[in-house]
Structures are given as structure tokens and as C-alpha cells.
Amino acid sequence: MHDLRFYHTLRDLTVADVAALTGxxxxxxxxxxxITIAPADKATAGVLSFLASGKVDVPEQDDLYGACITTEKLAESLPPTLTLILVKNPQKSFVQSVNAFLRQRTVMNAGTGLGPASVADDANLHPTVIVSDGVEIGxxxxxxxxxxxxxxxxxxxxCKIGANVVIEATLIGNDVTVKSxxxxxxxxxxxFPDDQGLSxxxxxxxxxxxxxxxIGSNVCIDRGAFDxxxxxxxxxxxxxxHIxxxxxxGRNSLMAAFGGVSGSVEIGDWVQMGGRVGLSDHVTIGDHAKLAANSAVLRSVPAGEIWGGAPAQPIKQFWREVAWVSLNAKKKNKKD
Incomplete structure (x- = not known):
């Protein structure tokens, strides 16, 4: 369910309303x-979800409820407990529906119901800091x-928060440092693509x-789509x-400068990632794994292994290939 501290409801919505909005x-x-949104595989009563491709794995003895926007072709892959809204472009229809009843609270429009900010007496905020409704600072x-x-x-x-930092839809613990x-x-x-281009x-x-x-300077950490x-x-x-x-x-992991992590990646505990490492979406990096600088990680890395290269692979295999290329390049130069 969406967090009411960060999002507010614009209007009541029923399945009939969604059908009318999307055709x-x-x-x-x-x-x-x-009343809220969630991925199709986590749908419960009152949830609006969508499925544009693939299938939904339903845990044993669990039923999915709520409503799912999908296509006629994918309808048979969904459990009968779900109410289905069949459209041609599920992503576009989902965006239309969600924007009709949910909205992010912003500095310019915080909505209602949050109450005033609560700032500890010994917190030290520069006079130019903007603090919105409902904020708590320890x-x-x-x-x-x-x-x-x-x-x-x-x-x-x-916590120590630097200059020109923007924080929204975020919960921050204790003893956290965020640089400027x-x-x-x-x-x-x-x-997603639609008739207007990319939306x-x-x-x-x-x-x-x-x-x-x-967290260093000039870092961007994006909020989740659902989670x-x-x-x-x-x-x-x-x-x-960029995250x-x-x-x-996980805990006690680190990423050096210029690193980038694509969406829905799982990184374990005590992982070390060198500079300019890039991780493709939906991969998993196991506990205590190490990724050499400039690695392009396109598949999951098992726990405790060291990988490097582009595309990344186990480091010994990577260095063997580098040595082979170097050796054969020398041989070719001698022949020439």
C-alpha cells in the first residue's frame, strides 16, 4: 500500500471508473x-495492478484479489479471483487510472492531513532549509x-545533511551522512512507449x-515504483x-564513484563495487562478492566471488582472456 505520508488520494475509484477511463x-x-496499487503478484482486496507481459506466480494456497489491468491474451494466465480490466496497452491504462486517484505530496502541494513539522530542539538547520508539512527531524x-x-x-x-540536498518520499535512520x-x-x-512517444x-x-x-555528493537514489x-x-x-x-x-556494502545500479537489483551484505561499475536490472549480487572497477554486470554474481570485465565474468577467467588477447596480439605484431 502507498505510504500516506508521501502520497494522498484525490478521489474514490472503482473498477467501473477504471473501465470508463481506459475503455x-x-x-x-x-x-x-x-484504494492503492501493487504489483500483480502481491494484489489483495482494493489493489489496482497491471500485467503487460509474462506471467504471475501465485504462492501455494494464496489467492490474488483486487483488479488487474491486462490484455485479452494474458488474461488466462491470471487466477480467477482477480477482477480483470482488459485493454490494448496495460501500462498506459494503468498510468491513466493511477493519476486519476493518487498523487505525490510535494513541497508545492503537500495536501492535507499531515500536520506541522516536528524538529528536535537541538537540531541545527540553516535558515534557508525548506521543511515541509509532516516532517520529523531527530x-x-x-x-x-x-x-x-x-x-x-x-x-x-x-544525521549530517549537506547543502542543496533534496529529500522526498524517504525515511532516514540515525547517524546517516548525506553530502551536498x-x-x-x-x-x-x-x-513505456505509447502513441505520444515515451511516457x-x-x-x-x-x-x-x-x-x-x-552517501556522497551528487548521488541520486530513486524511490521504488511499488515497493x-x-x-x-x-x-x-x-x-x-546512481541507485x-x-x-x-544489504548491510556494509560499498560502491565507488561513477557506479550505476539499474532497477530491481538485489545486492547482498559486505559487497564491494569498484569505480564505474554498472549493474543491469534484476540481477542479484551475493554476499561478500567483489566487482572490479569498470565491470559491466549483466547476470547475477554468486556470493563470495570476484568478477570483472565487460561483460563481467569470474575474475580469473577475465584475466586469462586478457592474457590470451595480449599474447596473440604480440605474435601478430612479430609476424607483421
Whole structure:
């Protein structure tokens, strides 16, 4: 369910309303009320979801409820407990529907129901800091000039936030450092093609920064589309790092400068990633794995292994290939 601290409801919505907005055909309960959104495989009563490709794996003895926007072709792959809204372009129809009843709270429009901000007496905020409705800032926290703290954001104790930092849809633990010019909780890079070109998929998740995390300057951490983007306890991000939506980074992991993590990546505990490492979407990096600088990771890396190269592979295999190429290049030069 969307977090009411960061998002608010614009209107009541039923399955019949969604069908009217999208021109879809309904199979199921047209009067069902919809109150939030979730992925199709986590749908419960009152949830609106969509399925544009693939299939939904339903856990044993679990039924899915709510309403799912999908195509006629994919309808047979979904459980009969779901109410279906059949359309030609599920992503476009989902965006139309969600934008009709949910909206992000922003500094310019925080909505209602949050109440005033709560700032600890010994917190030290520069006079130019913007603090929105519903914000909570803990004891001993410092925030530098011209930073913006969006509606509902929680910042724990003894945090150090630099200048020109933007924080929205984010929960921050204790003893966290965020250096200047960083953006936490912006929308992710989720796009889909339609008749107008490329359109953005709305993001209604959060960013969760756990205790003792260190975040460098000019870092961007995107909020999740449905779920949370999480940076685990004690992990460190260097300057100029990008973390995509729905990424889960474990405890005490680190990423050096210019690193990039695509959406829905799972990074374990004590992972080390060198400079300019890039991770493709939906891969998993096991605990204690190490990725050499400039690695392009296109598939999952098992726990404890060291990988490098582009595309990345086990480091011994990578160096054997480098040596082979070097040796054969020398042989060719001698012949020439």
C-alpha cells in the first residue's frame, strides 16, 4: 500500500471508473473499490495492478484479489479471483487510472492531513532549509543551506545533511551522512512507449536509508515504483553514484564513484563495487562478492566471488582472456 505520508488520494475509484477511463472490458466485480496499487503478484482486496507481459506466480494456497489491468491474451494466465480490466496497452491504462486517484505530496502541494513539522530542539538547520508539512527531524541532526525536505520525510538522530540536498518520499535512520547536491526519493527511470512517444510510469514507493549509511555528493537514489528502494545499515556510496528504483542493498556494502545500479537489483551484505561499475536490472549480487572497477554486470554474481570485465565474468577467467588477447596480439605484431 502507498505510504500516506508521501502520497494522498484525490478521489474514490472503482473498477467501473477504471473501465470508463481506459475503455476496458471488465471480467469480475465492477463495483469493487480501489484504494492503492501493487504489483500483480502481491494484489489483495482494493489493489489496482497491471500485467503487460509474462506471467504471475501465485504462492501455494494464496489467492490474488483486487483488479488487474491486462490484455485479452494474458488474461488466462491470471487466477480467477482477480477482477480483470482488459485493454490494448496495460501500462498506459494503468498510468491513466493511477493519476486519476493518487498523487505525490510535494513541497508545492503537500495536501492535507499531515500536520506541522516536528524538529528536535537541538537540531541545527540553516535558515534557508525548506521543511515541509509532516516532517520529523531527530535530535542532533544538521542540515546545510538551501536543502529541501519534502512532505512526510523522517530523518533520525545525529544525521549530517549537506547543502542543496533534496529529500522526498524517504525515511532516514540515525547517524546517516548525506553530502551536498544529492537527491533522495526522486521518481525512477520507468518508461513505456505509447502513441505520444515515451511516457513515465508513476512511482509510489519510498526510499529507506538505514542507520549509519554514508552517501556522497551528487548521488541520486530513486524511490521504488511499488515497493521500497533500500540502502542497508552501514553501507557507503561514493560521489556520483546512481541507485535505481526498487534496488535493495544489504548491510556494509560499498560502491565507488561513477557506479550505476539499474532497477530491481538485489545486492547482498559486505559487497564491494569498484569505480564505474554498472549493474543491469534484476540481477542479484551475493554476499561478500567483489566487482572490479569498470565491470559491466549483466547476470547475477554468486556470493563470495570476484568478477570483472565487460561483460563481467569470474575474475580469473577475465584475466586469462586478457592474457590470451595480449599474447596473440604480440605474435601478430612479430609476424607483421
Amino acid at each position: 476496458g472490458d471488465v471480467r469480475g466485480d465492477v463495483d469493487q473499490e480501489l 535530535e542532533g541532526t544538521e542540515i546545510g543551506p538551501h536543502s529541501v525536505v519534502g512532505p512526510g520525510v523522517r530523518i533520525g538522530r545525529k 547536491n544529492t537527491v533522495l526519493g526522486g521518481s525512477g527511470f520507468g518508461l 513515465a510510469i508513476p512511482h509510489f514507493g519510498r526510499v529507506v536509508i538505514q542507520d549509519r549509511v554514508g 521500497d528502494t533500500v540502502i542497508g545499515e552501514g553501507s557507503k556510496l561514493d560521489n556520483l553514484v 535505481g528504483h526498487n534496488v535493495h542493498m
